[in-house]
Structure formats: C-alpha cells, structure tokens
Amino acid sequence: MEEISQVSGSAAELARKALGKRNLVLVGLMGAGKSAIGKLVAQALGIPFIDSDHEIERVSRMTIPELFQAYGEPEFRKLEQRVIRRLLRTGPRVLSTGGGAFINEDTRAAIRDNGLSLWLDADLDVLWERVLKRDNRPLLKTENPKKTLEDLMIARYPIYATAHLRVKSRDVKKDEMVGEVIAALAATLEQSDP
Numbered sequence: 001m002e003e004i005s006q007v008s009g010s011a012a013e014l015a016r017k018a019l020g021k022r023n024l025v026l027v028g029l030m031g032a033g034k035s036a037i038g039k040l041v042a043q044a045l046g047i048p049f050i051d052s053d054h055e056i057e058r059v060s061r062m063t064i065p066e067l068f069q070a071y072g073e074p075e076f077r078k079l080e081q082r083v084i085r086r087l088l089r090t091g092p093r094v095l096s097t098g099g100g101a102f103i104n105e106d107t108r109a110a111i112r113d114n115g116l117s118l119w120l121d122a123d124l125d126v127l128w129e130r131v132l133k134r135d136n137r138p139l140l141k142t143e144n145p146k147k148t149l150e151d152l153m154i155a156r157y158p159i160y161a162t163a164h165l166r167v168k169s170r171d172v173k174k175d176e177m178v179g180e181v182i183a184a185l186a187a188t189l190e191q192s193d194p
C-alpha cells in the first residue's frame with residue numbers, strides 16, 4: 001500500500017508541475033463526469049476546484065434551467081463566455097466547464113491560450129445512463145433526449161477532439177478516472193522534458 005500511495009503521490013506532483021499556474025479545464029458532453037471527477041482531481045492535486053455552471057448560478061442567482069428558460073441559450077452562452085474568461089485568469093485550479101462551453105469559439109480560444117484542456121470522452125450509453133438520473137439539463141428536454149444526446153455527440157466530438165488531452169470516461173470507480181486524468185497530465189511533463 002505504501003508503495004502505491006508513493007507512486008500516485010509522485011504522479012500528482014508531476015501533474016502539478018505540468019500545470020504550473022494554469023487551470024486544468026475539463027471539457028466534454030453532459031454526463032461525462034466533468035463536475036464529479038474534476039472535484040476529485042482538484043483534491044488529489046491539492047488545488048482549488050471550480051465549476052463554471054456553479055459560478056454562473058452563483059453570479060446570476062438563478063439555476064441553469066431557469067437561465068435557459070428566462071433568457072434562452074444564446075444569452076446563457078454569452079454569460080458562460082464571460083464567466084469562463086474571468087475564471088481562467090486565476091490558477092492553478094481545476095475548472096470543470098458545462099458541455100457547450102468548449103464549442104463556443106471565443107471560450108475555446110481563451111481555454112487554449114490560458115489553460116490546459118482535457119476532454120473526458122465517453123460512449124453514448126455511459127452518458128445516457130448518467131444523465132437519466134438527473135433532470136437538470138435543459139438541452140435534453142426534447143421528445144427523444146437520447147437522440148438529442150447522440151446528435152450533440154456527432155456535432156461536438158470533432159471539436160472536443162481539439163483539446164490538449166483526452167481521457168476515456170468509463171463505468172469504473174471514480175478514483176480510477178482520477179488516476180487516469182492525473183497520469184495524462186503528468187505525461188505532458190515527461191513529453192516536454194528534453
């Protein structure tokens with residue numbers, strides 16, 4: 001056990017070093033685990049965690065479904081863009097974004113310039129099982145939400161694929177996902193070492 005914790009401890013150290021003062025920005029579709037895994041990755045790295053949707057809800061004093069309903073998606077995207085640009089100014093942190101954030105060109109450029117993006121990639125069935133459990137995603141309030149999710153996958157995956165790093169989100173223990181995210185981050189340092 002001692003040996004295992006030392007190995008993961010040193011991976012976390014390498015990952016911290018790789019990050020420097022930047023934010024690790026988690027991107028990917030609804031249900032990929034950006035919010036849940038991001039929080040645990042931040043704990044493992046010993047740095048603060050922030051979720052852009054939570055920050056949007058805090059500053060607007062409205063929930064995401066309320067914002068969509070009151071102002072529509074375009075206004076939500078404008079607010080999301082402003083909030084993420086601001087959040088990127090402070091680091092290092094783990095920043096979990098909402099699924100549409102990285103699709104916005106301006107937000108994506110800000111993340112590319114100021115953060116290290118990691119795509120939590122997942123298959124449709126994994127996402128579907130997870131999003132079914134909560135009723136908080138306005139974009140899935142359609143007649144056929146599974147088809148909507150699939151259409152979003154088709155439209156968005158080529159864009160998520162431009163993230164710096166990619167980790168496959170699967171139905172394994174969350175700690176295993178955390179380990180894989182940290183390993184992916186640590187590996188960037190090894191790659192950049194002469």
Ligand SMILES: Nc1ncnc2c1ncn2[C@@H]1O[C@H](COP(=O)(O)OP(=O)(O)O)[C@@H](O)[C@H]1O
Nearest residue numbers: 030031032033034035036130170171172173174
């Ligand atoms: N291995 C896993 N990886 C990620 N999330 C998982 C995993 N197992 C269960 N979950 C659950 O799936 C849900 C993922 O939702 P969330 O973190 O809100 O995703 P996102 O922010 O990407 O939409 C959470 O309720 C989380 O607890």
Ligand SMILES: O=C(O)C1=C[C@@H](OP(=O)(O)O)[C@@H](O)[C@H](O)C1
Nearest residue numbers: 029030031053098099100137138
């Ligand atoms: O994919 C999207 O466009 C959205 C994803 C949601 O966040 P999660 O990906 O954290 O569910 C939230 O920002 C909003 O409902 C829109």
Ligand SMILES: [Mg+2]
Nearest residue numbers: 034035097098
């Ligand atoms: Mg989320």
